[in-house]
Amino acid sequence: MMDKALAYWGILKKDMQNYYLKPPNISWGIIFPVSWTLMFFIRSEQAVDIRAILPGVMALSVLFGTTSMLSVTITFERKSRSFERLLLSPISLNLLMLAKTTGAIVFGILNAFIPVLFASFMIDLSGIDWGMLFLAVVFIAITSTFLGLFIAVSVNEVFEAQTFSNFFRFPMIFLCGLFLPLEKLPAVIQPLSYALPLTYGADLLRFSINAEASINKAISILVLVFFSSLLFFLSTHNIQKRWIY
């Protein structure tokens, strides 16, 4: 057990040192949420309600941060064959993938709180349900990371990982109810929105920040747990099929 914990920590520490704590990634983590916030300021004709857009900016920061980092790093390690070294080590595939994804989850959580930090200088953040907010961020980070993992194990090249990520990310931005309320979406599209994990994470975020929710909290959490488990299962299954042939 101790051996496994040491291996888990070793992988997490190496990923932090090798990828997440590199200056370009730290700056990405800061610049990306700032850009999103500024974009809303500039595009909006009247004063932006920062509190209203905060859940959206947070969710996008997590989504883009986690999926980009994980899908690219795993694809890169796979190309350079260093991922093979991990597959050949005496740790189970599940533990290995948990270790590989933990770094991205932590990165995603930290990314989410950068817009909160900026917002704290501009608006009064009282009334936020911080417990629920943290829970929502954690769940979005886990689901997005596992989505990144699913993407990483489904492609061979780094550019494919980026393209495939966008295939999922961009529809999610517009269909998750963050910028266009679900009820305002065309009826034919609404089922698609409910098939996206970000919809549930975003709803939890909106509830924790603005006390608005269109889906029951317990259902949102259950759906996110379901999506996370499904994506993790599909990813490990894909690895078993494609990489341990």
Added chain:
Amino acid sequence: MHIIEAQKLEKSFGDFKAVKGIDFYVEQGEVFGFLGPNGAGKTTTINMLTGLARPSGGTLRIAGLDGIKDIKKVQGIIGIVPDESNLYDDLSGYENLVFCASLYGMKKQQRDKRARELLAQFSLDDTGNRPFKAFSKGMKRKLTIAAGIIHDPKILFLDEPTTGIDVESARQIRQLIARLNAGGTTIFLPTHYIEDAERLCDRIGFIVGGSIITVSTVRELIVEAQQEHILQFWLDSFDQALQSEIVKAFPAVSSAAEAEHTISIRSPEPLDIMPFMQFFDSKGIKVREAKLIRPSLEDVFVRVTGIELARLKKEKEGKK
């Protein structure tokens, strides 16, 4: 004692059988060479032995464990050094080794001590914080081997250990392999390099077309090869009909093969150079060089696998 034992081991990809039910064993403490041309099933076999591929059939026992069901336990006692360096470019030599040690559950002090010990042993202790990507090819190879033995494995899978590196680094690596083996580590050595196999291995298995053609000791193979006598002539001109004319004119000759103006004449009996010189002279062909070849393991390889030397050379160069 057999530390690796494969029985009827096979691997299929759809209808294609990459490995066709092979049987072989590796003795504890020996250096076992695994030779075969590209596409022979060498990599697939190694992948099955190390857990990167699941056998389609057969049994595999490694160090008394079931090599298929208990593969994670097996991976804890084997070391794997791939043919290409697969360490982390941005980490230093020390960081790479410490990371690899953590994968085997080694504690901090243990990791630190072992990493420094190996860096010194491989003459890499002066690399400091230099990232792996800044290492020379030879240094990269040495560090990759060090990473493979960080946990002191019982069996080391060492794929093409001297491919693409300078002569001095190759010599150092051969010495390291010999030292490791003297220390009791069993070494499984897949290689294209006949020289490595000849110098380092106790026994050699030849795999061709997914089947093991022969497994024998290096000594036996060379003795067997030396029962054949080879004369090689470098000619200034060459006619395709020459090969059959030689076989016709000299009944003791079993074969004559040409490659780039050089003709190799083989016979199970000792050959005299003079009659051949006179033969070429009568045909008006000038002989630039003539030599008696002492058959080597390379000749055994050619005979066993049916792969021409020219193709083998091309494969070697392709690897580099």
